[in-house]
Amino acid sequence: MSLIKLHPKQHEVFHHKSRYKVVAAGRRWGKSLLSQVSLIDKAIERPGSLNWYVAPSYRMAKQIMWDPINRMIPAKWLKKKPNETAMRIELINHSVIELKGADNPDSLRGVGIDYLVMDEMQDIRPGAWSAVLRPTLLTTMGDVLFIGTSKSYNHFYDLWVLGNNGDPKYRDWKSWQFKTISSPFVTAAEIRKFRDEMDPKTFRQELEASFEAISGRVYYPFDRKLHVGDYPFNPKLPIHIGQDFNIDPMSSAIFQIQPNGEVWAVDEIVLFSSNTQETCEEIERRYWRHMNQISIYPDPAGGARQHARGETDLDIFREKGFKRIFHHRKHPAIADRVNSVNKMLLTAEGTVRMRIDKRCKHLIDSFERTIYKEGGREVDKSLSVEHQTDASGYFLQYRYPARKIEVAGISL
Template identity: 30%
Template sequence: MTTYSPATDPGAFADVLLGEPMWDYQLAFARSSARFRVVAAGRQVGKSRTLAKVSLFEASTRAGILILVVSAGEEAAKRLLADCVALASRSELLRGSIIDDGKSLLTLSNGSTIRSVPASIRQIRGWPVDLLIIDEAGFIDNEIWDAALPAIISRPGSRVVVASSPWGSSEHWYRQLWARGMDAPNENYESWQWSSYNSPLADKALLDELKASRTAEWFAREVMGEFTEDSGAFFGQAELMDAVADYELCAPEDLEWWSDRRYAAAGGVDWGYAHDANALTLVSVLEDYGLNRGLLGNKLVLFIPWFEYKYRWAYTDFIERVVETGKRYYLPVVASEVNGVGQYPTTMLGDKFAEARLFPAVAPVVTDIRRKQSGFGMIKGLLQSKRLVLPRDPELLKQLRGLEFEQLPGGSMRISVPDRVGHDDVAMSFMQAVSALRLDGAVRPHEVFGNAVPVPVDLETVMTKNGLTIPVHARPVAFHRDAFSYPKGSESGEGW
């Protein structure tokens, strides 16, 4: 029987030092010596956790190396490094070797560093890297991959680890790299496909039930870890990715003092039940300093300045968080669902806003077929007219991609994430916020007459694939209140 040492084997390292053994399919990936290792993964297979264990093994057993972890979005980058810190902190032997455990940096006493950054060219360039780890690679553009790849050139023996849920067209770098390692594995390229069935924790009977009751396209992508096309999806992958930009989400606590610059946004809230999360999404008019006038004329760009979702939070705690957000952002209207479990927290939210002397219109809304058709149809129209920018966040993008549509006999359309297929809380809160927009109000009168806000001399910008220019430190238009209204389809106010 082969005996493995934690000093030389990632499996023994995870078992002995971290107290969290890897499963067989994870071990095959972790022990591979291929220079490029690529995984396409279904749900609940431990993808991100495995990346954290591989990162810690390399950093702990090799002195003075740099591991760069690139994730699709700032929050995803922080979560992956937090996994590394949590695993190391649980280990009696590793805990004492931690010198620095910030949100984006983990430094060990042997001089090795794990640095986590969001997927943007400006964050990636310039690092000489011994191990490059890219999480949710399908959501990362070809241009960013081209910027990241040179990071390993100057380091002998450098390696690249790439993992993602299946996402991206046949021209996307991640899909091509994965196919290369599947079709002709060798010492340089090796790939794996992790199905949800592989996990020892998987409920095989439930997976079989999903196979019988869900579309073949969804089951192949979400369970089997296979690449699929857009059949049955309300939003296509390319349609979503064309609107993505690497701008920084603005947490309420990071805003400039609100009395100086009141940033207005429409809020949408989805209340979780059982396995779902409570979710809040804000949608606003982007301050682009007229940089998109050549593309859109006097029509302004809409974007998501902030969203968040919390699992296993009491309604009272999440309500307090929404109210705190309303103390920084100016929220003229908050659309809050009342069907399901939403009636009580929606009423309580209005009461708490009043107690804080904040007076947004908390609009109780029933999320029925017609409301979904109108709200998601509006999002689709904004995407097609190049007026909406999305953050590079895998959870938001996967939830939007998971929406399926069905034409009903009466002519209406059912749009939903199928039951037990996954979460839709963020997508639903996004739809609620969009329903409170008034597009004819999203025009600044002073700009119509040519009095544009001057472009700051040090402004950093990024672009979407469809040609929109976005400030990296994105903010809503200051004092803009005319783009928001009581949503249609609400319990009171405008009907359909």
């Protein structure tokens, strides 16, 4: 593989002699290229070997690796035309490279693998390695490259620790942690853009390969001393209302975009045991002088849920005279909505873009008390405090979407 030029950090991993290599790297560091080169090198180095690339799903394996690895292998090395259906490449030295998805663990059993790459390891089911793939290396004494982006203190972190703890029984393990900036593929200017468009925790996780705890507060940048104060309604500015359609309570978060670009939460409406019609009436009662200034950003589900007469929540808003209604056709991922809110609270550069008026007590409470379920990224709804931040998120994610990191067309 001398024709393929790796950057210095990739080169360091590629030539290291450890049997188990664990690489935690920031997005766009060059993980896929290192995986491609390593697979082809092992297939050439060991005639008759079986070499597997495993991604979280069959779809990701195909989209991340199939075309790039085929472009990299010269036609003269091929025994026959690659089988795209089976995602199988046979070389003239009788080695085989196959691409697999960990979403079907049973399909990974029962073979002896000589070289294994597990890509986007942070998103692969924990048991795929320990229970399914590790036994396939027992007879071949095969090597493994685990590669991914730090996500939390999960199973990928546990593997990464093995190459760093100095225990002699793990002398065959070696781990690395590389920031995106260490790659020549990404400029410092692009890093600055990401820093300005992400909240600090997401930036550290996605671009600095930092393992971050994800249990705890969902909206962790929120600080009463930093965000809460006197931020009153301005009758001259447009009114933006994020709307959550939970019945108990119905929640409306009311924002205004300031001339300096900051977004102020200037009011809130929280109606218990209520409905969409009553919410519309309350908005009109408070802002009847300013109806032409109002834009609604509802939960997309409001376009599907039907009431007794067959109308949807959005139909009711339109019937009540709210003409400017903006929403996505389907729900954005919860993580995308949360990231959009968090980066408005505080960017990785330390800029505060959102302020909350002290009268918005439910929103303040929601920012402080909405938490994740322990050990995961699922919002804990048992306290029923998340509705005002959900309402805020529908507006903020639509108007100020967080910079997405995508792998194979999948937002992470």
